[in-house]
Amino acid sequence: MTESPTVPIEPSPPHEDNVARIDGQNLIVSFKQQIIFNIKALSFRQGDSILLQGANGAGKTSLMKVLAGLLKPEFGNLQHRAAGNTRFTGRQKLIGKATYLHQSPYVYSGTVLANLKMATPLLWRFSASAKARLAMAIEMAQLGHLLAADAAELSGGEKQRLALARVYLVQPALLMLDEPTANMDLVSQQLVLAMVEQLQQQGTGLMIVSHQSNSLTALCKQHWLLANKQLTICAKPRDVSADQVSNLDNNKILKSKT
Numbered sequence: 001m002t003e004s005p006t007v008p009i010e011p012s013p014p015h016e017d018n019v020a021r022i023d024g025q026n027l028i029v030s031f032k033q034q035i036i037f038n039i040k041a042l043s044f045r046q047g048d049s050i051l052l053q054g055a056n057g058a059g060k061t062s063l064m065k066v067l068a069g070l071l072k073p074e075f076g077n078l079q080h081r082a083a084g085n086t087r088f089t090g091r092q093k094l095i096g097k098a099t100y101l102h103q104s105p106y107v108y109s110g111t112v113l114a115n116l117k118m119a120t121p122l123l124w125r126f127s128a129s130a131k132a133r134l135a136m137a138i139e140m141a142q143l144g145h146l147l148a149a150d151a152a153e154l155s156g157g158e159k160q161r162l163a164l165a166r167v168y169l170v171q172p173a174l175l176m177l178d179e180p181t182a183n184m185d186l187v188s189q190q191l192v193l194a195m196v197e198q199l200q201q202q203g204t205g206l207m208i209v210s211h212q213s214n215s216l217t218a219l220c221k222q223h224w225l226l227a228n229k230q231l232t233i234c235a236k237p238r239d240v241s242a243d244q245v246s247n248l249d250n251n252k253i254l255k256s257k258t
Contacts, residue, residue, distance in 0.1 A: 020082045020097055020173035020205070021045035022067050027076035029062050036062055039076075039231045042224075046173045048205040051217050054226030060209045061102075063226065064176040067207075068100035082173070099172040103179035105163030107151040112143055115151045115162055119169040133169055140195050141165040142187075157188030164195050174205045181216060192216070 027039040036059040044050065044067060054060050065071035066078065082097060108115050116137065120130055138144050141161040146154065151162060160180065167175060177196070181189045193215045200206055200219060210217050225232050 019046035020080075022078065022080050022098060022174065024067070024078045025076060027063075027066065027073045027078065029059060029066060029071070029073050031062075035229055037226055037229045037231065039063075042231055044174060044205060044207060046203055046205040048207070048222060049200060049220045050205075050207045050222045050224055051220035052207055052209050052224045052226070053211070058226040059229075060226055061178055063231075064100050064178055064207065064209065067174075068098050068176055070100060097172055098174040098176075099167055099170065100176045101163055101167060101178065101180065103160070103182045104156070105159055107154070107159055107162060110151060111147065112149050112151050112154070112162055113147040116143075116165060116169065119166040130169075133171075137165040137168045137195075140168065140191065140198065142191055157184040160184060161188055161191055161195075164192055168195050168199060171199065171202060172204060174207075175199060176207045176209075177216070178209045179211070180208065181210070181214060189215070 022042075022044045024039065024042045027037070027042070029036045036057075052060055052063070062071060066073050069080070080098060108118055116134060120134075138147070141164065143158075143162060143165060146158065151159070154162060164180070175196075180192055180196075184192070196206065196216060197219065206219065208216055208220060223234055225234050
C-alpha cells in the first residue's frame with residue numbers, strides 16, 4: 001500500500017439530456033454554527049452507482065437529505081433535472097425522481113398491502129402494468145404472507161423490505177440508501193440486494209452509505225468520501241478498508257498499488 005493525496009471532486013463532464021441528475025455547487029451545511037461540509041461541486045446522475053463513506057458525523061446522511069430535497073443547505077446552488085434536461089424543484093416535484101431511504105424507514109399506519117398501494121395510489125387501480133409491478137414487488141420482498149399484517153409490527157428487516165418494495169413500485173431515477181442492511185438478517189439482506197440490483201438494471205442511479213463492505217457496496221463503481229468537511233474522490237470502493245474510513249481526519253487516503 002502507498003499513500004496518495006486526496007483529489008478534490010471536480011464537476012462531471014456535461015451530461016446527456018436523456019438522464020435525470022442532481023448538480024450541486026458550493027454546498028454548505030452547518031449544525032450548531034459548525035460547518036459539517038463545504039462541497040465545491042458534485043453531480044449524481046441516473047446510471048451512477050456511488051459508495052458514499054466517511055467517519056461518523058462527517059455529514060453523509062445530511063448530504064443525502066440535501067440531494068433528496070429533505071434538507072436545505074445554508075449556502076450553495078442545487079439543481080435537479082429530469083430526463084430531457086427539464087428542471088424540477090420543490091419537494092413535491094422530487095417525489096418519484098430522487099428518493100432517500102433511511103436505515104429505519106418510516107411506515108404508514110395500516111396493513112402492509114395498504115402501505116404498498118400508497119406508493120402508487122392511482123396507477124395500481126387502473127394500470128395492468130402497475131398491478132403486475134405490485135405483484136412483482138410483493139414477490140421480490142417476500143411480503144405475501146404479511147400483506148394483512150400491521151406494518152408497524154414488522155421487524156426491522158421486514159420494514160426495510162417493505163420500504164424498498166415501495167421504492168421499487170415508484171422506480172425513482174435516483175435512489176439514496178442510508179445503511180440499508182444495518183442490523184438485518186441474512187435473508188432480508190439477500191432480498192434487499194435483489195431488489196436494488198433490479199432497480200439498478202432498470203436505470204436507477206444509486207448512492208449507498210455503508211461502513212462495511214457487502215454485496216450492496218459491490219454494486220458501486222464510484223467512491224465518494226466525506227472527510228475534512230470536503231467531498232473527495234478516492235480509490236475504488238474495494239480498495240478502502242473500514243479501518244481507513246474510521247480514520248478520515250487526516251488529509252490522506254490510502255490507495256492500492258497500481
